[in-house]
Amino acid sequence: MAEGTQQKDSNQDLDLGLVRRVQAGDSAAFDLLVRKYQHRIVGLIGRYIPDWSECQDVAQETFLRAYRAIGSFRGEAQFYTWLHRIAVNTAKNHLVAHNRRPPTDDIDAAEAAQYEAGSRLRDTDTPEREAMRGELERAVMAAVERLPEELRVAITLREVEGLSYEEIAQRMGCPIGTVRSRIFRAREAIDAELRPLVEVRSATRERNRP
Amino acid sequence: MTQQQYPNRGAGGADRIETHYRQQLSALVDGELAPDEARFLLRRLQHDQELAGCYERWQLWGQVMRGEVREAVATDLGRRVAEAVRAEAETAAAAAAGRRRSWMRWGGGAALAASVAVVALLAGRPELAPQPGVPAASVAGRADTAPEPRDAAAPVAVQAHAEPQLAAVPPGPPADAVADAAPAVAAPAPARPRPVRRAQPRVEQAVATAPVPAAPAPAQPGPEELPAGTGPVLLPVEPAAALAAQPAEQDPFASEVPPHARPWPRSTLPQAGGAYTASFGEGRGSPFYPFEPRLPQEPAAEPSALQAESPR
Numbered sequence: 374m375a376e377g378t379q380q381k382d383s384n385q386d387l388d389l390g391l392v393r394r395v396q397a398g399d400s401a402a403f404d405l406l407v408r409k410y411q412h413r414i415v416g417l418i419g420r421y422i423p424d425w426s427e428c429q430d431v432a433q434e435t436f437l438r439a440y441r442a443i444g445s446f447r448g449e450a451q452f453y454t455w456l457h458r459i460a461v462n463t464a465k466n467h468l469v470a471h472n473r474r475p476p477t478d479d480i481d482a483a484e485a486a487q488y489e490a491g492s493r494l495r496d497t498d499t500p501e502r503e504a505m506r507g508e509l510e511r512a513v514m515a516a517v518e519r520l521p522e523e524l525r526v527a528i529t530l531r532e533v534e535g536l537s538y539e540e541i542a543q544r545m546g547c548p549i550g551t552v553r554s555r556i557f558r559a560r561e562a563i564d565a566e567l568r569p570l571v572e573v574r575s576a577t578r579e580r581n582r583p
Numbered sequence: 584m585t586q587q588q589y590p591n592r593g594a595g596g597a598d599r600i601e602t603h604y605r606q607q608l609s610a611l612v613d614g615e616l617a618p619d620e621a622r623f624l625l626r627r628l629q630h631d632q633e634l635a636g637c638y639e640r641w642q643l644w645g646q647v648m649r650g651e652v653r654e655a656v657a658t659d660l661g662r663r664v665a666e667a668v669r670a671e672a673e674t675a676a677a678a679a680a681g682r683r684r685s686w687m688r689w690g691g692g693a694a695l696a697a698s699v700a701v702v703a704l705l706a707g708r709p710e711l712a713p714q715p716g717v718p719a720a721s722v723a724g725r726a727d728t729a730p731e732p733r734d735a736a737a738p739v740a741v742q743a744h745a746e747p748q749l750a751a752v753p754p755g756p757p758a759d760a761v762a763d764a765a766p767a768v769a770a771p772a773p774a775r776p777r778p779v780r781r782a783q784p785r786v787e788q789a790v791a792t793a794p795v796p797a798a799p800a801p802a803q804p805g806p807e808e809l810p811a812g813t814g815p816v817l818l819p820v821e822p823a824a825a826l827a828a829q830p831a832e833q834d835p836f837a838s839e840v841p842p843h844a845r846p847w848p849r850s851t852l853p854q855a856g857g858a859y860t861a862s863f864g865e866g867r868g869s870p871f872y873p874f875e876p877r878l879p880q881e882p883a884a885e886p887s888a889l890q891a892e893s894p895r
Contacts, residue, residue: 383613383614387612394625400668400669401629404664405625405638407661407664407665408635408638409639412643412655416656428656432660433660433663433667436668440664440671441671509653509655510653513644513647513648528648532644532645532649533648553609553610556613557605557610560641560644563644564637564640564644567640571643
């Protein structure tokens with residue numbers, strides 16, 4: 374539990390630092406927040422709006438609303454929790470504006486973190502889309518499994534268990550610099566395998582977009 | 584690990600620099616980068632699209648490993664949002680600049696009006712000396728007995744309405760008697776001689792010619808006692824008896840001390856006895872001439888003689 378809290382703290386610190394920069398007028402810092410959370414937000418909106426193109430538009434509107442209201446974000450909650458609420462409201466407003474009935478039960482941020490909770494809203498998914506969704510997950514897990522032992526342990530302790538570099542160094546019995554290098558090399562290896570997959574899928578999706 | 588396995592890891596100098604930045608980016612993603620380095624890296628991320636794409640994908644792989652994301656979205660969403668945010672920021676900046684220009688336009692007009700007002704006031708200051716045509720009794724009454732008003736708003740309003748009031752003044756004794764009666768109804772504040780505005784004698788002449796009652800003026804109601812419909816401009820109009828004694832202190836531009844009586848900086852520096860100032864000394868001490876040979880001191884002269892010798 375403490376490890377999960379630590380992961381949240383490091384994420385929250387980075388998010389809060391970026392938010393403070395945006396509040397100070399650095400709009401480029403907002404781009405990093407968009408890049409970080411766009412996949413989660415689109416996945417969340419996709420549970421309300423089945424059409425992929427509409428999802429993209431509503432996600433864009435969500436981030437614009439967040440940008441306009443970011444001055445009121447005081448850092449008491451996690452940035453993603455705040456963004457999650459904006460996304461849900463934007464999706465519901467979109468459905469109402471198009472004379473469609475929004476779902477009565479909301480998806481809270483904790484549930485959204487576990488994608489299994491939104492099964493009712495995913496009933497509209499096509500089998501092809503469901504297959505593609507599983508494909509990315511399987512590809513990432515396969516890439517992690519193929520890593521050398523020391524890299525796989527280091528990246529798993531960091532990304533899944535949320536340990537700090539110091540704790541990973543103690544767990545693995547190596548200097549912090551070694552931990553930093555192993556995590557970096559693991560990310561490079563996973564990225565080298567999966568980057569073509571993401572880029573091809575994005576290009577295919579853009580070609581099929583109406 | 585071979586180069587084919589990790590194509591991002593180059594061997595050249597440029598690749599080594601890029602690798603260094605990616606190592607820093609990895610630490611930034613984990614919150615393990617020093618603040619100074621993080622600040623520089625954020626600045627680099629603003630224009631290095633390759634590095635920004637790396638940041639985005641690494642975040643995605645981590646979220647997939649944690650089960651937060653199962654599907655990647657189109658990569659141009661970030662670009663679309665960035666363009667919309669940039670357009671919105673430019674629109675907001677243009678609106679703010681428009682507001683600033685509007686404010687500066689009005690502010691410039693106000694500053695010009697204030698400058699003209701200051702010039703007009705400064706031009707009027709040399710004429711603040713007492714007018715020779717004013718009756719001596721009236722001036723003496725002002726100089727000796729005029730009270731010092733503490734509420735500045737009421738006298739100004741009274742002065743503004745002086746002429747209508749004077750037209751309706753009932754018959755009474757002459758103004759000399761009024762001037763003598765004024766101390767009885769005025770506050771016993773110490774009075775100092777004050778310069779008089781040029782327009783003031785017109786009121787005084789009217790007061791001097793208008794018959795006014797000799798009895799002391801009744802106590803005037805305060806502003807809180809006025810009817811509800813009375814605005815701030817309609818402050819209680821004081822009777823002519825008070826008006827005869829007020830012109831001296833109603834001038835809001837009158838200085839505390841006549842201008843010739845406070846040569847700078849002696850009045851603001853009481854410790855300066857006059858020897859170091861650029862004035863003529865006024866007999867308070869011998870002037871300071873540092874390069875003049877010291878002569879044997881003469882016996883001190885009488886203060887009255889020194890004052891008589893001083894130019895002023």
